[in-house]
Amino acid sequence: MRNLVILGGGTAGTITANKLRKKLPKSEWTVTVVDRDDAHRYQPGYLFLPFGMYQPDDVTKSRREYISDDIPLVYGDIDRVDPEAQTVTLMDGAVLPYDQLVIATGVTPRPDQTPGMDDEGSWYTDVFDFYTYEGATRLAEKLRTWQGGKLVVQVVEMPIKCPVAPLEFSFLAEAFFTERGLRDKVDITYVTPLSSAFTKPICSERFGHLLEDRGITLEPDFMIERVDTDSKALVSFDEREIPYDLLVTIPLNMGADYIARSGLGNELNLVPVDKHTLLSKKYDTIFALGDANDIPASKAGSVAHFEIEVFVENFLQHIAGRAMTGAFDGHANCFIETGYGKAMLIDFNYDVEPLPGRFPVAGVGPMSLLKETRLNHMGKLAFRWAYWNVLMPGRPMPISAEMSMAGKHMPADKVPVS
């Protein structure tokens, strides 16, 4: 009997377990998932919690319910992986041997990595994150009674999961305060370490305009050194200061500490892997899927989903001792809430930046890329249902893992001159 152990039962771990269990003969393989608790959170919902658009119950389900019954789920905190002995040790001392290991423990916001950020008296009083369940629900309480002032939305450093979420938060906040008649009392600034609103040029331009239209100030190239909680200001390494009354930060996102303890990670505890096969660069018994790896793609549930489609077939070849023939192309696909009941949609990969057009069917849509529409917003809301009922059980989604150029067009001024 051979063991496949999957670390993490979030988005990537759950899909992988359910899909592989169906493909691996029960007489030859056991599949085990390890996670610290039973609360599977729908993280995209964290964006809506602060504004009262979702309630806490909308984002939590039992992990056990979504992992097929024939897959043991072990609860515990992971202490370390010994890649030579091929074992995983949990904090309680339990040891799980493996033949193949999938690391899918994601990334976590780490306010402790920026001096001052999580100081007592400030953290969850006037400094909040919305990337955790606790942060998003505490921020909801704060916003219910906040009477206005300087709202600063800030990204510490890339990469972060869902790189559009901080922009979406800013747009939703603008709409939220407008709808409550408080907009003239709130001054919103978007602070980023990037040189513009987003990483990809065409997108960046559109988001930049949208921020401008909504009266949101953009502060680019801001590398934070510390939060000065006495004067309530962000201080950058080049000594710029941005005062805040309410700071909503996206702290540094890091992989789990056990990855560092096991000598498997880079400086952010992300596991270096081949960007097409997701196999560890060091060990041919370890793959890292979802946010936990270091591939140059977005850290997003959609990326986890597309990459697993390619991974499953590769994995079967790999354990049969054959070369892996599938290659993940970096495909990502995200809805971007812009407030007032509208959203945009982007679809891109390693080589092609988000372009305008129609999706998923060329010329027909029904979704529009890089354009604000009500239908895109409906799509974003409907996604929660699809997440639990189609994606997690590992059922096929009507979107191809490989990005398609059909329906996309280059803006005229961007067409490469031949």
Added chain:
Amino acid sequence: MPVTTIDGHEIHVDDEGFMTVYDEWDETVGKSLAAAIGVEMTDEHWGPIRFLRQDFKSESVTPTLRRVSTVGGFDTKKLFELFPKKPAKKMAYIAGLPKPHGCV
């Protein structure tokens, strides 16, 4: 890819002037590239530049500022003094490496 001449060396660069061929670089080229963006190289400047070169060789990607500080052991504040405003970009330019990607 455009080709340009720096101090008598022919080098390949991208549209933004970042070098694209690792082996076309040496420290004289680095010095001229630094001068082109107003940086005068001292011993202190060469430390991180040599780290970038070496790290790129093993990792095949331009290291981030965090990596230069945590793995290379250079103080971030100091890097901002040595390569003002955009140290990650300026260091990559001087070290003859691809522009650091925005990390999606």
